[in-house]
Amino acid sequence: MAEVVLRDLVRRYGEVVAVDRVSLTVADREFVTLLGPSGCGKSTTLAAIAGLERPTSGFLAVGGETFFDSRKQVFVEAEHRNLGLVFQSYALWPHKTVQENVAFPLQLRRIARNKQKELIHEALALVEMESFADRYPSQLSGGQQQRVALARTLVYKPKVLLLDEPLSNLDAKLRDRARTWLRHLQREVGITTIYVTHDQTEALSLSDRIAVMSKGRIAQLGTPHEIYERPADPFVADFIGTSNFFTGEVMEQASGRLVLRLADEQTITVEGGDGMARGSRATLAVRPERIHVGGGTAGSLLKGRITERAYMGARWLYTVEVGGQAVRVETEADLASGEVALGLPERDVAVFPAPAAG
Numbered sequence: 591m592a593e594v595v596l597r598d599l600v601r602r603y604g605e606v607v608a609v610d611r612v613s614l615t616v617a618d619r620e621f622v623t624l625l626g627p628s629g630c631g632k633s634t635t636l637a638a639i640a641g642l643e644r645p646t647s648g649f650l651a652v653g654g655e656t657f658f659d660s661r662k663q664v665f666v667e668a669e670h671r672n673l674g675l676v677f678q679s680y681a682l683w684p685h686k687t688v689q690e691n692v693a694f695p696l697q698l699r700r701i702a703r704n705k706q707k708e709l710i711h712e713a714l715a716l717v718e719m720e721s722f723a724d725r726y727p728s729q730l731s732g733g734q735q736q737r738v739a740l741a742r743t744l745v746y747k748p749k750v751l752l753l754d755e756p757l758s759n760l761d762a763k764l765r766d767r768a769r770t771w772l773r774h775l776q777r778e779v780g781i782t783t784i785y786v787t788h789d790q791t792e793a794l795s796l797s798d799r800i801a802v803m804s805k806g807r808i809a810q811l812g813t814p815h816e817i818y819e820r821p822a823d824p825f826v827a828d829f830i831g832t833s834n835f836f837t838g839e840v841m842e843q844a845s846g847r848l849v850l851r852l853a854d855e856q857t858i859t860v861e862g863g864d865g866m867a868r869g870s871r872a873t874l875a876v877r878p879e880r881i882h883v884g885g886g887t888a889g890s891l892l893k894g895r896i897t898e899r900a901y902m903g904a905r906w907l908y909t910v911e912v913g914g915q916a917v918r919v920e921t922e923a924d925l926a927s928g929e930v931a932l933g934l935p936e937r938d939v940a941v942f943p944a945p946a947a948g
C-alpha cells in the first residue's frame with residue numbers, strides 16, 4: 591500500500607507562502623494531478639513529497655511511514671524515501687547508453703548483476719524501448735529520451751511516482767501519444783502517481799482526481815468530471831475550460847432556484863444558489879458549448895447580437911454581445927452576424943456569490 595498523506599503542509603520562503611496548509615490524501619494506485627497556474631505552489635508541494643524541499647510545518651507520510659512531521663521534528667532525507675521522480679529536465683547521462691542509464695539506480699542500490707539485467711529488460715520493455723538499449727541519448731528523440739528517463743525511475747520499483755511536467759518538452763502530437771501511453775503504463779504497473787502540470791487537457795485526460803491549486807492552496811479536489819461540471823468557485827470555472835461569467839442582483843431564491851437580474855434588466859434562472867439572499871450579488875458561469883443558439887432549451891433566454899464569428903474546424907466560435915458584455919458561444923451551427931437568442935439550460939449554469947468589489 592502506498593498511500594500519500596499530506597496534512598496542513600506549509601512551505602514558506604521568507605514572506606512568500608508557496609504552500610499554504612495543503613491537506614490531501616492520495617490513495618494507493620491512484621493518479622492525482624496538481625494543476626494550477628504558474629506560481630500556485632504545485633512544484634513546491636511535489637518537491638516536499640520528494641524530500642527535495644523541507645516544509646515549514648505540517649505532516650507528510652507515504653505508505654504509512656512518516657517522512658515529515660514538524661511537531662515531532664521528523665524529516666526523512668530524499669534518498670531514504672525510495673520515491674520515483676521524473677522532472678521536466680530529464681537529463682540522461684550523455685556518455686552512457688540507454689541500458690547503462692537505466693542500470694545506474696540499480697548500481698547505486700547494489701543490486702546483484704544478473705538481477706540488474708532482468709530488471710533493466712523489464713523496465714525497457716514497459717516503456718517499449720528494448721530495441722534502443724545500446725543507443726546513446728543523442729541518438730534518441732525527445733519522447734524516447736523521456737521514456738528512458740521513466741524506465742530509469744521505474745526500474746527500482748518505487749512506491750510512488752512523482753512527475754513534474756514530464757511531457758512538456760514534447761510537441762503536441764507526441765505529447766498526446768505519450769499521455770495515453772503514460773496512463774496505460776500507470777494502470778498496468780499500478781503505481782501511486784502524483785503529477786504536476788499547468789496543462790488542463792493533460793490533467794483532465796490522465797487523472798483519477800485533480801487538485802486545482804491557487805495561491806498555495808487547493809481550490810478544489812475532485813474527479814475531472816466534477817471539476818469541469820461543478821467547479822467550486824469562479825477561479826476553477828475559469829481555469830478549467832472556458833466559462834462566461836454573468837454578475838448581477840439576486841431577485842429571488844426559492845425551491846432550489848435562483849433568479850438573477852443583469853445590468854441590462856434581462857434575467858437568468860438557474861438551479862442552486864441556496865442561502866443567497868435577495869438583493870445580494872451573484873456570479874453565474876456557463877460554458878461556451880452549453881449555450882444554445884436560437885434558444886430551443888428549457889432555461890433562460892438572453893437577447894444578444896453576434897459581433898464576431900470564427901470557423902474552428904469542427905465548430906464555430908461566436909462572440910455575442912449581451913448587454914454590453916462579450917459572451918463566447920461554441921456551436922456547430924453556421925450563423926450570420928446580427929440578432930440572436932441564447933438559451934441557457936438551468937442545469938448548465940453554475941452559481942457563486944459574487945466576489946467582493948475592489
Ligand SMILES: Nc1ncnc2c1ncn2[C@@H]1O[C@H](COP(=O)(O)OP(=O)(O)OP(=O)(O)O)[C@@H](O)[C@H]1O
Pocket residue numbers: 603606607608609626627628629630631632633634635788
Ligand atoms: N527557492 C525559492 N525562494 C523563494 N520563493 C520561491 C522559491 N521557490 C518557489 N518560490 C515561490 O513560491 C511560489 C510557488 O512556486 P512553485 O514553483 O511551487 O509554483 P508552481 O505552481 O510549480 O509554478 P510553475 O508552474 O511556474 O513551476 C512562487 O511564488 C515562487 O515564486
